[in-house]
Amino acid sequence: MTQLQDNPTFAAAPKASLEPAAEPWWRFFTFSTDHKVIGIQYLVTGFFFYLVGGALATAVRAELATPEADFLGFERYNGAFTLHATIMIFLWIVPALMGGFGNYLVPLMIGARDMAFPRLNAVAFWLIPPSGLLLLASLFLEAPSAGWTSYPPLSLISGKVGEELWILSILLGGTSSILGAVNFITTILKLRMPGMKMDKMPLFCWAMLAASIITLIATPVLAGALILLSFDLLAGTAFFNPSGGGDPVVYQHMFWFYSHPAVYIMVLPVFGMISEILPVHARKPIFAYKAIAYSSLAICFLGLIVWVHHMFTSGTPDWMRVFFMIATMAIAVPTGIKVFSWLATLWGGKIHYRTAMLFAMGFISMFVIGGLSGIILASVPLDIHVHDTYFVVAHLHYVLFGGSVFGIYAGLYHWFPKMTGRLLNEFWGRVHFALTFVGFNMCFLPMHKLGLMGMPRRVAQYDPQFADLNWISSVGAFILAISTLPFLVNAIYSWVAGPKAGDNPWQALTLEWTTSSPPPAHNFYGDPILLTGPYDYGLHSKETLDYLAAQLQSLRELALAEAEPTSS
Amino acid sequence: MQGSLASDALRVGSSQAHAAHAEHPDHRVFGLLMFLVAEGCLFLGLFMAYLAYRLTAPVWPPEGTPERELLLPGINTAILLSSSWVIHQAKPAIQANNVKGLRLWFALTALMGAIFLAGQLYEYSHLEFGLTTNLFASSFYVLTGFHGLHVAAGLLFILAVLWRSLKPGHYSAQRHFGVEAAEIYWHFVDGVWIVLFILLYLL
């Protein structure tokens, strides 16, 4: 099942003279200021680190397949889970979503030629490889071993080299994020094409705006925490060291002030992508556009005032626990609004079971489970029992893997044709989805019970009563590891030799689909033209769509005729 | 009729294509303001940590901390704050195409900024507590040091603008983003200092 043929002008590959040359491979290794090149740089780099983080996860699960610490051993195990989480968060999900999809799609979706600050964009990307190299180096020198949360005093006595490598890596990554956020906010607020008011822009842009605001406000506080931690580690100060008058809990506050909103940075763009993907493949407008847009802003605001729910057992006073419990529970409401709106988008639609849609629906089903375990965690008395247990590990993976990663895959399958000009193979996409879905649930579902029954987090050795469930979980992890193979092979092969996609294989209505695949250097031939709203499925007759497609084609020919020979 | 609609759209399309090459507005000031929000949050985080220590310690500053001297820092503060007024005179100057005026005000600001930094270093060298003496001392050095780094960055920015202003026509009434940006940044650094001064010296 590949290209739809019934609307030839809308979907067909452009004539040979109009087809832009794809970027040469070496462009992706340069300091390009083209947001499309940068976006792909982020995506590929991020995916590489996903594989590294995944290998670490496989090592962790190999250790946990049996109760004894007989695979990695105690010290290496702590390094493994520390690096696994750090890499997944700072080198995979955040860069892939914000830097990857954000950069690639936002200018196209708002009809701009590029981001507001293209050179700043390139700088932001090129901070990521050194950030990653520092962590990779720590694998060979000394791995940080105090968890990705790196609480002092433990992080002050777990190996200076590893810890400082970790701190520097995150400082670089955080700077990259902040520069990106400045770019996105300016671009979205200032560079929309004439005629595209805020309430006409695609929901992905709303999501990126909300995520960027969070990034701008919260990431610097983490930088502050890490700077103070560095001083404690290297200069003998005692900000977080009680023996010098300091307070370890101050670190926890500063750390979580960022790290809780960070999870919204890691999920809001995904929410945005799902809001784009569902209408296209269900052939229906998004349900409750305004509610989804405003709920993103609500999540942005609420997300900044709930961080203490990670500290309910840190000797936190009663009043603080109660306040943050209430604020945390409140976030369920805007999130629920989105989920219900997505379901209503599917209702009454005509669902095409392309891989992008499979992952999008998989996202909804898995994220809801993560959200439900999240509600349990929001309640102080319930959290007190499950904090720092495998219940939390289950929750976080359901929202970050079942949520973010499934969403990233949905986005990859959906926009790969636009980015590369070629189609991914749908059969292998389905195999990929099936393996991922099965492996994922097998790995993480048992963890809910493990935590409730008494298994703490971050342990290389555990009570044998938990052996059976851990074994199942580890088998699931191996299946998950294998599941990346069909995707990798599919992506590499299709990029080089897949069938041509044409402008608009999915017959979608957002602006990026009105230009070629891949788009020319300046994104659009001539100026972008808003012919329809972003979600006007079912609102225009086939004749109107054919007519509009013909217009686009004529205008493109005109623009090419008028352009200088060296364009594109 | 499809024919006339097509030609309408084509006409619209081609006129838009010509309009595409017009200057697009400069959003760099907005971008800088967004960046300063982030910088502000960085300092805010550090301030909150300091307040946490200040408000929960039984004794503050901790036992043995020498009395905080206010004269020199007070003078330094006055210099920094007035330098904000000084730099503020530059923009009206360049808006009247007065490059010499711009350079005068910026040079004066740079001088005052350098004096501030020198004053800080002088103060550091004469303080009776070091980085690791106690929690107050550590906070003092880290906070003022961080701020000092930002002052130094601002100073470099001002010097860069001065250097660029040597090139004739680089700054004019129509283009002077560097001037505006340096001023905004300098006011930011000033604002941070006001909070810092109150927190570290007065409270």
Add this chain to the structure above:
Amino acid sequence: MSALKNIFLVGIGVLLTLASLWYGQNHHLLPEAAANSAPLFDSLFNSTITLATGIFLVVEGVLLYCAFRYRKRRGDRGDGDPNHGNVLLEIVWTAVPAVIILWLGLASLDVYQAVYGGADVGGHVHAAMAMGSSQETEAGDPGYAYTPAVLPGKERGQPDLVVQVQGMQYAWMFTYPESGLVAGELHLPLNKRVRLNMTAMDVNHAFWVPQFRLKQDLIPGRETHLEFVPTQLGTYPIICAELCGPYHGVMVAQLVVETPEEFERWQQEQLVAARGENNALAWAGDLHPSPSESAFVQVHQRRLGLSPADLTSLKLPKDSVPLTRTGSLPSAG
């Protein structure tokens, strides 16, 4: 919608509700309940599971229904029904979750008050305050699931027994201030209110007993607290629940709930033994252990029933597991 469809939908609703209610009571996700805090936790947890199951079934059910019913049929090239908003529906699905959240928040507050209220378990010690209602209900009675319950005995903030807890890499030390006893196991008398004053000696740790559903961090430089009444005889694990180093996973101690008479007897035995033994600080001639190291040793020495002489012949290689294979310990005595 036809009447038949309505009945069908109501039927599904009833089924979902029954399934959720059943699963909420039969999930088998929790260990036994052994303190006053546990039944309060359990009834809140059960209700939350019921709700979560219901929501799960509804959401996934709708998703699956759409996946099947609204799949694109072969040859259909058209678009779906362009229905993109319904104010009433949106109000309902905003209000209903808000109400559920409100319920959960209030129920949680209730349980929180019942377990912790007035006992001041935050990070600083204040004078104990007498507080709380004297309403007595049966813990675990579903009809009174969220009524704060105070078991017979002292009120919150006025414990019968106070124990100092110290956590260090990688052991627990329990000091009974009244008798001066220091032990590596926590013995507690049944049905007496206990207050734990806890601190860490080096890095953060956390005291967790799953059967009590209670947890609190141990933080160096400050004292944290837990207060509870053990209600069931037995031996339960005390698990460290905050990453404290490579051997975090084996930092486990035993909590023994016994009758007050057995508890007294145990204390006496321990005190006699402590007086009779050589000071464990001198156990290994050529080593100069730091205080925490020797406490660590002392604790394990007692548990393993070794004399100081036995220990001198032991060498502990860097990667070895200091405890038994299971991480839990044979019961003392």
